[in-house]
Amino acid sequence: MATHEHFIYDDDQCKFVPVAYGKSERYLHTFSIWLVSSVIFACIGLAVLSQNVGTPAELALKAENQILTSHLENTKTSILTLEEQLDGIAEMDSKMYRSVLGMESIPEEKREPGIGGADIYSEFELYSEDASEILKWTASRIDNLERRINVQKMSFDEIQNFYNDNQERLKHVPAIRPLEGILLSGFGMRVHPVFKYKRMHSGIDFRADIGTHLFATGDGVVKYAKRNGNYGNLLIIDHGFGFETRYAHLSGYADGVRVGSEVKRGDLVAFSGNTGLTNGPHLHYEVYLNGDAIDPLNYLFADVTPEEYLMYQEIAKNNPASMD
Numbered sequence: 291m292a293t294h295e296h297f298i299y300d301d302d303q304c305k306f307v308p309v310a311y312g313k314s315e316r317y318l319h320t321f322s323i324w325l326v327s328s329v330i331f332a333c334i335g336l337a338v339l340s341q342n343v344g345t346p347a348e349l350a351l352k353a354e355n356q357i358l359t360s361h362l363e364n365t366k367t368s369i370l371t372l373e374e375q376l377d378g379i380a381e382m383d384s385k386m387y388r389s390v391l392g393m394e395s396i397p398e399e400k401r402e403p404g405i406g407g408a409d410i411y412s413e414f415e416l417y418s419e420d421a422s423e424i425l426k427w428t429a430s431r432i433d434n435l436e437r438r439i440n441v442q443k444m445s446f447d448e449i450q451n452f453y454n455d456n457q458e459r460l461k462h463v464p465a466i467r468p469l470e471g472i473l474l475s476g477f478g479m480r481v482h483p484v485f486k487y488k489r490m491h492s493g494i495d496f497r498a499d500i501g502t503h504l505f506a507t508g509d510g511v512v513k514y515a516k517r518n519g520n521y522g523n524l525l526i527i528d529h530g531f532g533f534e535t536r537y538a539h540l541s542g543y544a545d546g547v548r549v550g551s552e553v554k555r556g557d558l559v560a561f562s563g564n565t566g567l568t569n570g571p572h573l574h575y576e577v578y579l580n581g582d583a584i585d586p587l588n589y590l591f592a593d594v595t596p597e598e599y600l601m602y603q604e605i606a607k608n609n610p611a612s613m614d
C-alpha cells in the first residue's frame with residue numbers, strides 16, 4: 291500500500307524511488323511503532339492513576355489525614371460542649387451569685403472578648419483548604435475559651451472575697467432548695483390550674499408527696515405558722531436583711547416550729563401537703579426581698595449546679611401552667 295511505502299532520492303534517476311524493505315525490516319518497523327505507542331500509553335496511564343489513586347506512601351498519608359481530620363471533628367464537638375458549660379457557669383455567675391450578693395454583673399463584652407484578627411492563624415494556610423479552616427476554627431475557639439475562663443476565674447475570686455466579708459448576711463439569704471424534688475412550674479405569669487386564666491405566679495412549684503420534708507433555706511425566725519386562705523397551711527420565715535420565704539399548702543409543721551422560733555439553713559421546718567387552693571400535692575415556695583416577690587430560682591445557688599440551673603430555667607420557661 292502507498293502509505294506503507296518509504297521513498298529515497300535516487301541521484302542517478304533524479305527522482306524519488308520506493309525503498310525496497312526486506313521482510314525482517316518490515317517486522318522491525320511495525321514492532322518499533324507498537325513499542326513507542328505502548329510506552330506513551332503506559333506513561334499517560336500512570337500519570338492518571340497516580341493522581342487518582344497514588345503511590346503506597348501517598349495512600350498511607352491520605353489515610354493518616356482522614357484520621358486526623360476525624361480527630362479534629364471530635365475536638366470540635368468537645369469545644370462546643372465546653373462552651374455550653376461555660377455559658378451555664380457565666381449565667382449562674384451573673385444571675386445568681388452576683389445579683390443575690392448585690393454585686394455588679396460583669397459586662398458582656400468583657401466575658402466575650404473578640405476573637406483575634408484572622409492573621410494570627412495564617413500559619414494554617416499551608417494546609418489544604420478544609421484542614422486549614424478547621425485548624426483555624428479550633429485554635430481561635432480554644433484561645434477564646436481560655437480568655438473566658440480567665441474572666442470567670444477573676445469573677446469567682448471577687449465573689450469569694452465578697453463572701454468572706456459578708457458571711458453573716460449570707461447565712462441568712464435563702465440559698466438552697468427547700469426540698470429534694472422536681473421543679474414543676476416557675477415564677478411569673480402562669481395559667482392558674484383552677485381559674486384557668488393567666489395570673490401572676492409569685493413563687494415556684496415543686497412536686498412533693500404529702501409529708502415530704504421541707505427545710506429552711508437560710509437562717510431566720512419563724513414569722514407565721516398557721517392556715518391562710520388559698521395558701522392553705524402556710525409557713526413564713528423572716529431571714530432579716532429584707533428577705534422572707536413562704537411555704538404554702540403544707541400538711542404540717544416540724545416539732546418546735548412556731549412564731550418566734552429560730553431556724554438555721556437546712557433545719558427541717560415543715561411537711562408538704564395539699565391544703566388551700568391547689569391542683570394536687572406540691573410545695574409552692576416564695577422568696578420576698580423588701581416586700582416584693584422575686585424569682586426563687588435565683589436563690590438556690592448554694593446547692594444547684596450550673597447544669598441544674600439551666601434545666602430549671604428551661605422547665606420554668608416551657609411550662610405555662612402552675613400548680614398554684
Ligand SMILES: [Zn+2]
Nearest residue numbers: 494495574614
Ligand atoms: Zn405555686
